Amino acid sequence: MAVTYLEAIREAQTKLLREDERVFIYGQDIAGKFGGAFKATKGLAEKFPGRVLNTPISEDAMVGTAIGAALEGMRPIVEMQFADFSMIAVNQILNNAGTHYYRTNVPVPITIRLPSGGTKGSGPFHSQSMEGLYSHYPGVVVMTPATVEDAYTMLIDAVGIDDPVVYCEHKYLYYHLKADALPKESFPVGKARIVRPGRDLTIVTYSAMVHEVIGVANELCKDGFEIEIVDLRTVKPLDTATVLASVARTGRLLAVGEAFPWGGVTAEVISRVTAEGFHLLDAAPARINAKDTPIPYHPNLWSEHRPNRKTIAAKARKVLAE
């Protein structure tokens, strides 16, 4: 029985609702027959009456209510219809939830699910990657699962964490990615994973870009290059130690992310490696991101706007040739 990335998210929520009575899900059109814009909660409202709740179209109110519930001992999961819409709740997520434990010593264990990243034809308001923005602020954990297994275990972990967690699930992977079965064990939260060992170049990436980079590594392998791929899994906290250990093996670094280029996760990776591992670098580190423009609707423009196998491979070859 194959399980998709989306099904893994639904299964994780099923498990959470079944095993922890403090858990409830809050979101737009998630209950009833509709089951959410991407069907991540389909059937859950029937199975868990009163615990999968429709909200008004107000992201601000959704997160604010969830914060209140969390303060009263609940473990709410908030589903944003699209990651882009969470901008309306930024004040609640970052100013209120993110600083609450610091201000009051009372934790806010909320999990906010952001359907993130681009799919063809979704345009500027339904394609954005928000992990860089949320990582910028203290007090929140930002997860970016790239595999079916991580989608499942990290969502369960996210609900278990006492801090607010922004869980960025990639829409492109919802149906594209399949695994044979759900995992029994989870890889530790906050730990990056070496997806593929190599000795010539470290490519640090996360979320859907992991799969583009695997394609690039397969292509470069034919030319004799062994690419080591690091999947960050959790972009905040960032597992600098695993990244540095990888760069120590290869001497070269390329960071790949789907978010906009200014600042963000790839910049942070390069900054840390340059500051803490300058002596490990045999070539100038490089990064590749989406273009610094709003995300285009047209499928052809969209696929050139985000990093793709062609542009990542070209960048990787440049770093390898130095």
Added chain:
Amino acid sequence: MPQVPITMPQLGESMAEATIVSIKVKPGEKVSADQEIIEVETDKAVMGVTTPCAGEIAKIDAEVKGTYAVGTVLGYVEASEADAARFQKRAPEQPQGDVDAEIPGRQEETAKAIDNGSGSHFQVDDVDLPQVATTAEAGRGGLPVPASAKGAGYLSPRVRARMAELQLTNADLAGIAGTGTAGRVTIKDLEDFLNSIQSQPAEKPSAIRTGVADAMRRSWTRPLATVGVAVCLDPVLQDRQSRDPKPGPALYALRALALALAEQPNAAARLIGGRAIGLQSIDIGLAVEAGEGIMVPVIRNADKTSLADLTTKYAELVDLARRRRLTSEMTSGGIASVSNFGTFGLDWGTPIPLPDQTMILGLGVGKKTPSWDESKKEFVPKTEAQVTLSFDHRSLDGGGAGRLLKRVIELLEDPKKL
């Protein structure tokens, strides 16, 4: 009067173009600001296009039933200077010291980007754009801008860190042909090289060998030059018979150099930064082969020490050197040295001064050579040796070195003065 364009406005989020339904004004007509002058129709509604400012319609380019994209110029309004200026000012001012102008290739890109619209947009801030051109072109300052910091001489942070760890110097990398950009040595090249020498027989060099290697490497960072001339050794050889203890020819040379330097002390001044460091005393070293390397004990105040005392002192120092009992004090602080490579049967050489000294005098082997005697009109036998002076060309020129060497020769050919 200046003209302000009337453009197809963005009348809705999804609007890309609109069709003209009617045009309510004719050229020459007076209009007020925000007056509705053209009716357009999109797939959603009929809406009005208004004037950007007050004035007189100069021209209408659009036609009824024509479809025009957002931003298309539909006509022009003759406007006051003030209004025209207001519309021109919408483009942001260029920051002072335009970076693009200093990076070859960027101006064209910027021009392209701005050409595309009303001129009021910043260029996309994209890390994927080439930051500098790939070939060196003259920048605004007239200096070529390097396309890359990478080249044969470039050592990456990783290579430098590894060299520091293993105490390698640039000289140690001479045997590696780099495979990186422009032949730079990559970390892989270095590690491959280190692996390749791993299998070869190796032993730890003696401390003295390591010391000489380090001294020579440091010295070789300077511009060194060598001059040479022949000297007749017969006067020295004769004089030597009359002395007890008998000094060797190298000691005569040392004493001659000491006296010459006492007369021309600037010749041995060291240039460090912007300063010429003068001499405190004429302390001269003498290279002695000891074990696997060379030691250079220093004779203090050689200009004020008689040849007889020098001979005694020298014998003591050589003995200590050969028994490896020289202290670092005995080998430091010299201003120049003498190397008697003639003892190895060599005619000529270019010895390298010690790194903290500016010169070294080399003495070749004495050989009987026929020499033309003008008074006798015949060749006469003469013992001749080559004397060379290697020096730091920053401190001394060929002329200065020549005068110093000539004075040394004069003294050697008149050894009573020594």
